[in-house]
Amino acid sequence: xxxxxxxxxxxxxxxxxxxxxxxxxxxxxxxxxxxxxxxPPLTGGSGNPSRLSLAQEALVFFLPVAGILCFTFxxxxxxxxxxxxxxxHYLYVLPYGRAKLLTSAFATVALTAVxxxxxxxxxYSMMPFALGLVFQRALAVSxxxxxxxxVVLWLTGKGGNIGLLAGAFVLIATLVLPLRFIAMPSxxxxxxxxxxxxxxxxxxxxxxxxxxxxxxxGRARHALAGLTGSSYRGGGEIDFLIGTxxxxxxxxxxxxxxxxxTVLLHIFGLTAPSLPSPWLFFxxxxxxxxxxxxxxxxTRSRALWLRARWTRAQLFTNVESxxxxxxxxxxxxxxxxxxxxxxVLEMPTRVVAxxxxxxxxxxxxxxxxxxxxxxxxGWRDAVLAVTTMVALMTAVVYLSSPATATTTIVAFVGGLTxxxxxVREIARRRWGRLDWMLCxxxxxxxxxx
Amino acid sequence: MSSPYIAAHGxxxxxxxxxxxxxxSFTVEPGDVVGVLGKNGAGKTTLLELVLGFTPPTxxxxxxxxxxxxxxxxxxxxxxxxxxxxxxxxxxxxxxxQIGVIASFYPKWDDELVVxxxxxxxxxxxxxxxxMSVGQRQKLSILLGLGHKPDVLILDEPVASLDPVARRQFxxxxxxxxxxxxxxxxxxxxxxxxxxxxxxxxxxxxDRRMYWQGDFDSLKDSxxxxxxxxxxPLPASLSILNALNVQRNGTTATATxxxxxAEMQDGLAQQLGAEIEVEQLTLEEIFLELHR
Numbered sequence: 001x002x003x004x005x006x007x008x009x010x011x012x013x014x015x016x017x018x019x020x021x022x023x024x025x026x027x028x029x030x031x032x033x034x035x036x037x038x039x040p041p042l043t044g045g046s047g048n049p050s051r052l053s054l055a056q057e058a059l060v061f062f063l064p065v066a067g068i069l070c071f072t073f074x075x076x077x078x079x080x081x082x083x084x085x086x087x088x089h090y091l092y093v094l095p096y097g098r099a100k101l102l103t104s105a106f107a108t109v110a111l112t113a114v115x116x117x118x119x120x121x122x123x124y125s126m127m128p129f130a131l132g133l134v135f136q137r138a139l140a141v142s143x144x145x146x147x148x149x150x151v152v153l154w155l156t157g158k159g160g161n162i163g164l165l166a167g168a169f170v171l172i173a174t175l176v177l178p179l180r181f182i183a184m185p186s187x188x189x190x191x192x193x194x195x196x197x198x199x200x201x202x203x204x205x206x207x208x209x210x211x212x213x214x215x216x217x218g219r220a221r222h223a224l225a226g227l228t229g230s231s232y233r234g235g236g237e238i239d240f241l242i243g244t245x246x247x248x249x250x251x252x253x254x255x256x257x258x259x260x261x262t263v264l265l266h267i268f269g270l271t272a273p274s275l276p277s278p279w280l281f282f283x284x285x286x287x288x289x290x291x292x293x294x295x296x297x298x299t300r301s302r303a304l305w306l307r308a309r310w311t312r313a314q315l316f317t318n319v320e321s322x323x324x325x326x327x328x329x330x331x332x333x334x335x336x337x338x339x340x341x342x343x344v345l346e347m348p349t350r351v352v353a354x355x356x357x358x359x360x361x362x363x364x365x366x367x368x369x370x371x372x373x374x375x376x377x378g379w380r381d382a383v384l385a386v387t388t389m390v391a392l393m394t395a396v397v398y399l400s401s402p403a404t405a406t407t408t409i410v411a412f413v414g415g416l417t418x419x420x421x422x423v424r425e426i427a428r429r430r431w432g433r434l435d436w437m438l439c440x441x442x443x444x445x446x447x448x449x
Numbered sequence: 450m451s452s453p454y455i456a457a458h459g460x461x462x463x464x465x466x467x468x469x470x471x472x473x474s475f476t477v478e479p480g481d482v483v484g485v486l487g488k489n490g491a492g493k494t495t496l497l498e499l500v501l502g503f504t505p506p507t508x509x510x511x512x513x514x515x516x517x518x519x520x521x522x523x524x525x526x527x528x529x530x531x532x533x534x535x536x537x538x539x540x541x542x543x544x545x546x547q548i549g550v551i552a553s554f555y556p557k558w559d560d561e562l563v564v565x566x567x568x569x570x571x572x573x574x575x576x577x578x579x580x581m582s583v584g585q586r587q588k589l590s591i592l593l594g595l596g597h598k599p600d601v602l603i604l605d606e607p608v609a610s611l612d613p614v615a616r617r618q619f620x621x622x623x624x625x626x627x628x629x630x631x632x633x634x635x636x637x638x639x640x641x642x643x644x645x646x647x648x649x650x651x652x653x654x655x656d657r658r659m660y661w662q663g664d665f666d667s668l669k670d671s672x673x674x675x676x677x678x679x680x681x682p683l684p685a686s687l688s689i690l691n692a693l694n695v696q697r698n699g700t701t702a703t704a705t706x707x708x709x710x711a712e713m714q715d716g717l718a719q720q721l722g723a724e725i726e727v728e729q730l731t732l733e734e735i736f737l738e739l740h741r
Contacts (some may be wrong), residue, residue, distance in 0.1 A: 006553035088537035095523035
């Protein structure tokens with residue numbers, strides 16, 4: 001019990017940042033819920049009389065939501081710590097290590113879900129709803145979302161094409177799956193609970209039986225490696241060393257889920273005008289994720305530097321070219337899919353046309369933001385990355401709206417293009433004085449996350 | 450006599466049909482400090498992993514505290530300490546948090562010992578693991594293996610990344626752990642002088658088998674260098690019983706002999722018509738002779 005409690009505590013408080021996020025989340029959730037109870041029902045700008053201004057009401061509404069988000073991400077260490085211990089020898093020698101670690105993971109997800117469900121229930125406490133049902137629904141949705149979200153964090157934190165691909169795939173499931181249960185209050189909760197039960201049972205069984213499964217997995221991997229062959233091809237040394245040698249694995253991996261989703265949406269009859277915004281949002285996320293591999297480039301380029309007779313400026317040019325070759329494949333597939341899905345889902349031509357430009361910009365921006373990671377990430381880099389993402393998402397929203405004037409969209413695209421050139425210039429300058437003592441692998445992993 | 454902590458019989462391991470360890474048998478009694486020697490790929494790590502139950506043996510078996518090592522119960526695991534060849538620490542945590550996480554798994558954890566050692570070894574408990582040097586990480590890894598005062602401590606090349614001062618401190622600590630006669634230490638190392646200084650039992654793995662096991666004095670008595678000096682030229686092909694290698698240079702010859710016994714000296718002197726001098730070897734010399 002002591003070990004389980006300690007592990008859970010560490011997941012939430014393992015680093016100073018996580019301690020802050022978790023505490024802030026807990027505080028925001030509790031204070032936000034208390035405010036909702038204390039204040040009379042908020043009108044939310046519906047025109048009914050209210051003691052609070054719209055901004056104050058928005059703050060009261062937002063506080064518990066921010067609390068849930070912070071508390072959920074506060075346990076970000078769960079996937080990293082779980083994966084590290086699970087793959088180490090410690091798990092074999094720690095008393096009841098496997099069972100305790102598994103229990104701690106389950107308890108953390110449950111704790112996160114219960115916290116979210118409690119806050120959501122408080123949200124509705126002043127409204128005429130059956131609070132028991134609200135709690136059940138919120139718990140089910142939170143549990144599914146939290147389970148998937150920690151898997152996403154683990155996959156994306158691993159780095160590499162397949163990790164990012166799988167992370168993106170699960171992220172879509174994480175975002176899409178609960179929507180149905182939130183949007184349609186009459187939907188049965190049997191499905192999310194069944195999904196959770198199946199996933200956790202499979203995970204628990206494989207986790208507990210890992211020592212016995214290890215040999216079989218090793219043999220399967222060996223056989224698979226024999227089938228797919230080496231990622232190295234003669235003449236592709238740069239791509240091999242930088243990690244951009246297999247763009248088609250990621251491109252194909254992106255294509256299949258999008259194609260399936262398009263067909264399903266078509267079957268369900270979901271077409272424009274309700275669809276463009278979230279649909280383009282997913283494409284943009286995909287485009288950003290596929291290019292985020294660039295954040296590993298500085299670390300990986302050391303081997304290239306030692307072997308090639310390039311100056312740092314030439315190194316940057318060659319690495320940039322390598323990423324553009326890689327991006328051409330992944331972005332090309334995304335653009336084709338956007339055109340095809342736009343046709344199938346009857347999206348407006350303007351959205352598809354500008355969407356293609358936006359995807360290219362998202363890919364370029366993501367690549368160059370990755371390439372500026374040549375040392376410890378400072379607050380300027382973090383602000384730049386967050387601002388870029390916000391700008392891209394805002395562009396998606398404006399671009400998808402039929403009310404937006406074409407000149408506004410063109411201005412947005414122009415602004416993002418200028419930003420791309422600025423970020424590229426920053427990256428070029430940083431690579432000009434690249435210091436491999438400062439760009440250790442773990443920093444790049446953090447950047448990717 | 451107390452029962453052995455570790456007992457292996459006919460232990461063997463193959464990976465994908467490739468034999469890496471064959472027919473190894475041994476026991477480790479309380480108070481034993483065993484040094485495992487062998488060239489790269491001799492099977493040292495495999496042997497230690499089999500003892501700890503990380504992988505099932507292909508043949509034979511290992512008993513740890515009387516249990517099949519592959520199916521160790523939690524209570525038995527609480528009596529084992531292990532320091533892997535490469536540290537398996539969590540980069541995001543501070544040293545203190547890393548210790549806290551591992552300590553929480555054990556019913557008995559000696560905080561005082563860990564704090565004292567961390568001070569002596571200059572491990573900053575407030576520092577994040579990812580900012581530590583390789584040596585610092587290794588020291589922390591060793592602290593994690595020692596903190597619960599295990600009955601059996603198994604270390605896979607624990608000092609490879611330590612500087613000489615830290616190595617000496619660590620070895621003193623190992624002696625302290627084993628000094629009460631109730632604990633055992635099994636460690637592999639390429640630094641033969643450390644094994645010589647520390648171990649009271651030596652295991653030498655060669656060609657996937659246990660080539661030698663026993664106490665260090667027996668090993669030194671068993672494998673010696675014999676110098677022969679004669680007034681006449683010695684025969685071109687010298688036949689010396691159990692000689693690992695022979696070098697002849699006119700009237701003198703030097704041979705490393707395994708299984709040497711004192712009574713063999715007179716027989717050899719008569720056989721060669723030479724004066725025989727026996728030289729005892731250091732462990733490093735023995736190891737080199739065995740692998741020549």
